[in-house]
């Protein structure tokens with residue numbers, strides 16, 4: 324039989340058994356679509372989490388007050404007031420940390436703000452103008468406050484878009500005043516819409532000089548973080564060592580166990596998060612594997628039943644002169660067509676669903692989610708369901724084709 | 736050289752649990768151009784014998800020479816070729832592809848032949864015409880009456896111009912008028928076109944359209960006689 328006629332025969336075979344063909348395709352579609360969907364969402368979640376880290380440069384080092392939490396029972400906040408102005412001064416000295424490029428203290432907390440009759444609960448960051456480069460946060464209107472403002476404890480503020488919208492609606496906000504803790508702050512800059520950056524949502528934030536925040540808003544003399552940028556990635560380890568040594572010296576600490584601060588690098592954070600994301604990925608892969616097995620069993624059943632039911636047809640074809648390989652080719656091609664169609668529809672369905680979900684996540688939940696197409700999952704899904712389709716499409720056909728035509732024809 | 740020659744042919748069905756001996760050693764030969772009727776009571780082994788002769792099943796013991804060659808010496812593909820090109824089989828239960836038209840059913844053996852595709856439709860239409868079904872060519876086989884289905888099966892058996900046509904009680908499921916038409920076609924194929932015909936029937940009148948009658952009983956040949964003057968139906972009906 325020519326290949327052209329093999330294809331025609333296979334196609335007619337599928338058409339003659341239309342409902343079973345559709346069921347098989349459906350089984351494959353569900354298996355493949357489930358895997359694509361699950362893996363695409365998994366990749367999206369990973370990218371979302373990793374994107375958070377990348378919001379801050381890889382050369383960033385964060386000094387955190389308190390003892391480094393080693394387990395859930397540790398009271399990490401016990402020594403939370405340990406980082407003070409003198410630590411900042413010591414770190415700034417070139418001879419202490421020669422590889423330090425920039426340094427910025429950070430204080431933060433929630434408080435309410437008001438303008439005329441509108442009030443809004445925002446997150447207040449006390450920082451220096453360096454926050455612009457460290458968090459990659461340029462202003463959209465106006466400008467940042469200056470080092471001068473930091474020294475003079477000026478009451479000026481840069482606000483996020485959400486703050487602006489809630490307090491001012493569509494009217495002009497730049498140059499206007501908002502009240503925080505009973506004190507008037509003049510708006511000098513407005514941030515563009517940014518979404519989540521490094522787990523902070525700057526859309527809901529107000530940035531003020533850290534001195535102002537310490538004295539007039541939080542009433543504290545310490546910092547919540549000190550953020551340092553190393554000269555380049557190669558000097559991170561050295562910078563961390565110098566920072567640790569410098570602060571220990573200022574705090575008169577001789578044994579590491581007594582440290583009342585700890586130093587985190589973006590690399591630490593990334594590795595900690597990658598543990599989380601790899602657990603997530605393993606979990607999703609397990610879910611995907613289960614859906615593939617379930618889909619596979621479905622395909623297996625339908626294929627076994629539908630091909631076995633056609634034993635009589637196989638007997639007839641043999642009686643009319645079909646060779647063993649004619650029969651095998653026909654059922655192989657039928658299985659290839661079924662799994663091919665099912666696989667393509669499955670990929671399209673899974674990818675479309677994942678895409679729709681990514682649209683919902685970005686537009687409705689305002690996550691910086693990006694749709695990704697998991698090529699490996701597509702190959703895996705296609706491969707496994709295709710293989711199952713082929714094996715269970717051909718195996719019963721092979722058994723039937725080996726029988727004598729009469730034996731096959733007698734099959735009901 | 737006889738076209739078909741069997742010696743001490745036996746068949747034992749064996750489903751792995753029970754062995755059912757059906758043919759206990761039959762011997763005969765059939766020359767090219769003969770029209771043989773095989774008769775015998777139900778269960779005597781007629782169909783079994785026809786399946787063995789038609790390469791549709793394997794015999795247990797004895798020998799079967801087809802065209803002078805031992806049947807066991809043919810390879811799988813050669814057997815497929817013989818079934819396709821040299822033998823035509825008409826089953827009592829028609830065995831048409833359901834979801835296919837008359838034309839598609841008759842074309843089916845051509846698909847497995849080495850006849851070029853350009854001739855398929857001509858050959859199929861000619862075969863359909865010879866059984867008087869030209870007006871049903873594009874009908875689905877499920878839309879046909881029993882007699883028409885059996886005629887489609889005959890057309891399918893004819894389409895590759897086989898040397899031998901086997902017919903297993905082709906009139907068994909038909910009324911006497913349709914049955915008469917089927918026998919008339921077979922007789923014409925034998926007398927006018929020289930096909931060898933081997934027909935199973937349990938009706939003496941039908942059998943007497945053949946030139947020779949082999950009677951089987953309990954898996955053995957009971958008698959083998961020539962018919963002095965075969966009946967001719969000529970559009971008439973089979974009288975039972």
Ligand SMILES: Nc1ncnc2c1ncn2[C@@H]1O[C@H](COP(=O)(O)OP(=O)(O)O)[C@@H](O)[C@H]1O
Pocket residue numbers: 748749755757775776777778779780781782783784
């Ligand atoms: N596949 C089979 N397995 C076991 N016994 C069978 C099988 N096919 C037929 N038989 C038995 O062989 C005997 C002859 O059957 P068959 O050749 O169909 O008889 P006939 O066509 O003369 O009525 C019957 O007893 C039948 O039950």
Ligand SMILES: [Mg+2]
Pocket residue numbers: 781782783903
């Ligand atoms: Mg019978």
